[in-house]
Amino acid sequence: MYRYDELDQAFVDARVAEFRDQTRRHLAGELSEEQFRPLRLRNGLYIQRHAPMLRIAIPYGLLSAAQLRKLADITRRYDRGFGHFTTRQNLQLNWPKLEDVPEILAELATVQMHAIQTSGNCVRNVTADHLAGIAPDEVDDPRPYCEIIRQWATLHPEFTYLPRKFKIAVTGAATDRAASEVHDVGLHLVRDASGCLGFRVLVGGGLGRAPMIGQVIREFLPREQLLAYLEAILRVYNRQGRRDNIHKARIKILVKALGIERFRELVDAEWQASREHAPRLPLEEIERVRSFFRPQPYELLTDIDVTAEREPRFQAWYRYNTRAHRVSGYRAVFVCLKSHQAVPGDMTAAQMDAVAALAERVSFGLIRATHNQNLVLADVPQRELYGVWQALELLGLAMPNIGTLTDMIACPGLDFCSLANAGTLDVARQIQERFDDLDYLYDLGEIELKISGCMNACGHHHVGHIGILGVDKHGEEWYQLTLGGSASGVTALGEVIGPSVPKHEVAATLERILEVYRGVRHEHERFLDTVRRVGVKPFKERAYAPHPAAA
């Protein structure tokens, strides 16, 4: 993984000192809350329902064992002994004290981490495919480019006060595992006809109140032009993006208002005109950063059958919670944060320490956070899998449900977030309880369930095969269901099936929808494909019908 040089370290140290001074001035009454707010946001600090919330950056989701241990240590000393992994590969602390935050940031800086630009109207953490570097279907590893973008975007003198937040995702694989089409900018690594590496650039995707799918602004951008082109996009956005209405300030609104052709013309003109002043990205610099992401020193191994003669639960775990690796003899292993006893994405300090130790033992000391709120040990020799499973089972991190209904995404919702209209965690619990039978989950097959507690869509409900959106109805929590969304393969936004349902009805409604699927599906047809084939109508008709048991 990338290692800080003197510049990086000097930068984060200066940043910590700056925030220490800003916090001191705020606590001394020299900086009002209104003045302090944009400064603390750019250091990841929100003031939430119960307490401050600190969002720590995990650039493109990659962590070393030492970093994960430090996170565990911080949650113990400054919080309540657990953290929450988010859909943008970050970690949130829900109970830090404001006056402790400078010290937490100083601790993070000792392991080359920070919370810079994890909130506020600026370029946010750059996210990537969680199988980057090991996926069999990859053109090139996206993480070096993520790291380059991270550095370029960090305290950018021109683009730190944008109209609204700005999210970039990079993927190098045929299958989009980074939801790149619903980002402000999505970058797909591709090769042109002559074999040169570059990017297909998408712009204007996003979720929230006005969900939109990104449009291609450039089919092929040479790698060396990456930063110059991003500057052109951001300059057009910074100058012309709306600042009069927070709900219309994302770049997607500007792209829609101008049309992609006009927006492209403006960006191209800006790109041409700023050639002399835009940052260059020489191939040597790309190679310097790429050198940190070379393939691991793998052993020469052959694929082996590790499941023969083993217990069914291990076989199920192998099938659902591990993935193919580019190198024979290895597999990628999910550390499941979706056990039916826990809040999706939550992890205790003890679990973090244990996973850090496990990573050191079997996966080159590296851990990845996924946008689905799980972790991945990417490089596990197949001969270790049984032992890894046993260890994870003891930790409560081996629930064999990855890719199934209960591997759901949920934002923190009304329990923690001051924006939320409705709870998400108790709905998640309700669903975990009702769908607790693994054989039933396996029969339902691959389903992506995504739950958001408000229109801001941090739980990505629009792109869930099944999406659940919490709404406020006269002070009560109700839930609207959408079907047919997807963020991988063909990106699609889900369709609302009808009126929202009260909280206690969510799991039952879900069950009726899934029974329709079981009734009409073709053999081996995924839920999403059935919805695409038959439309939402049959689901709509039965979702609200009285439950057969009650008839």
Added chain:
Amino acid sequence: MRHILRQRELQADHWRHLGEQIAPGDAVIVPFAELRQARERWWAWDGRLGVRLAPIDRVEDLLDVLPRLDLVAVEFPNPGDGRGYSQGRLVRERYEFRGELRALGAGVRQDLVFLLARCGFDAIELAPGEDPQSAQRALARYPVAYQPGSAAVPVQRQRFYAA
């Protein structure tokens, strides 16, 4: 007398904003809308002339008067409005303006002066109530930078360079 940070030094400001007491021969900063409306009058002004850009003003529209100007002031009405950073860079880099580039307005606080200086602003007219000494220190807050930026704020190391 107002003081401003110029080239990192606290100096008396000899410029007058339109609306303040002005005598013939004074150096005057005029809002861009006024300059466009009364172009002949200001072009013939018997003294140094500066313009004040609001966030909605297009830098491109400034080109034909730029040769007459000794100062371009860019307004930051609040800290969240970042349009002025683009205006400043364009004036400095693309249009190669060599006169004083000044940031002013309620948004010009000590916590932003490093960004402003890296964008090419060599004069900082702080918002009322801001402490100039703190702002001066804040200009030297970062010993390094990732992006290309004005050499007026020297950094020991920089990652990316312009052509």
